[in-house]
Amino acid sequence: MAVFTPVTAADLETFLTRYDIGEATSFKGIAEGVQNSNFLLETTRGRYILTLYEDRVETAALPWFLALTTHLADKRLPVPRPIVDRQGFALQRLNDRPACLIEFVPGVSITDPSVAQSHEVGAALGRLHRAVDDFTAERANDLGQPHWPAMAGKCDGRTGSIDPALPDLIDAALAATTAWPSDLPRATVHTDLFPDNVLMLGGRITGLIDFYFACTDLIAYDYMTTHSAWCFSPDGATYHPARAAALAAGHAETRGLSAAEVAALPLLGQGAALRFVLTRAYDWLNTPADALVTRKDPMAFGRRLAWYAAATPDMVLGR
Structure with missing residues (x-):
């Protein structure tokens, strides 16, 4: 499973207080991927992907990546949108890792x-x-x-x-x-x-x-x-x-x-x-x-x- 950094129920509860996306109803690690720790989060208001960025990702470039995907989502391309917190920030930290909530998109x-x-x-x-x-x-x-x-x-x-x-x-x-x-x-x-x-x-x-x-x-x-x-x-x-x-x-x-x-x-x-x-x-x-x-x-x-x-x-x- 591609979960290098675990996230406990208590970690998640504290993290979600930053957002206005409802309460968690389901949370599990995602096996796919080799670079980051990924989790599927379901709340009372929707479905999201929580990503913790591990060492292989260029941390300094993360604001650029998130700006790009936000731009493409704004252009109505089928690109998952980064979710911003109540202060308007997409990039966070969780368990000593850069982290981001991203819109879940269905598909195979x-x-x-x-x-x-x-x-x-x-x-x-x-x-x-x-x-x-x-x-x-x-x-x-x-x-x-x-x-x-x-x-x-x-x-x-x-x-x-x-x-x-x-x-x-x-x-x-x-x-x-x-x-x-x-x-x-x-x-x-x-x-x-x-x-x-x-x-x-x-x-x-x-x-x-x-x-x-x-x-x-x-x-x-x-x-x-x-x-x-x-x-x-x-x-x-x-x-x-x-x-x-x-x-x-x-x-x-x-x-x-x-x-x-x-x-x-x-x-x-x-x-x-x-x-x-x-x-x-x-x-x-x-x-x-x-x-x-x-x-x-x-x-x-x-x-x-x-x-x-x-x-x-x-x-x-x-x-």
Whole structure:
């Protein structure tokens, strides 16, 4: 269970005195998640998620994340709204951890996206990209292109122990992404819109969640991060062009990509795949085999990386 910091009934009762949300009727830990302690809270007035932020989250950035999700909720996107207390504050402290109450949104996370679901997430991503036009606060992407050589260096030359092909894939991608575009539109972007961060009911998106990797970066890079997550089999061995075409069609309905952005898609796809190769490789090499956290195979994105290196813009768009 992803509850690293326990919360007792007495802790909760004291905490809720800050809010005007009724009295607790049910409270339980949530198993999903690997970074924070999460609880489902039901009160006499509604349902909420209580999150205690653990050490892996950048505490100084929490006001920015909460401002962003509040902005998106105000724009009527399906983003859970942070709940403010009687003094108007969303960010709190509980049991020596930063904490926040967040609106509960119903829905089921996706495991094997369909073509129709890919279309819906493309449209939702475009709406998100439009909704941040007037969100001017910036946050640097500390997992972005300038950081990839250093991230690769932290793997200490051991990636070949994961797969013999991996070192060459990483070296080729690092070389290719030195030509990273600097003149494409930038905005606040999600950069982690994997299927398990999208909730759906009856074919309709009810929740876009987990904005803790959001930052200021290229809009088309965010598109390719989503593409890499939705348009391949989980092991990265099979590309699904029909999903890619649906993703592109949905995004075109709500925001769309310019000709310059389309031309850059294969390179941006290499960057998106490389970012996950590097973070997964580091975790793979540095997480003890008996740890409770399940390690994710870096080659699932290594195979995507190889595909993007050989792709054309039309292939990325599913044409």
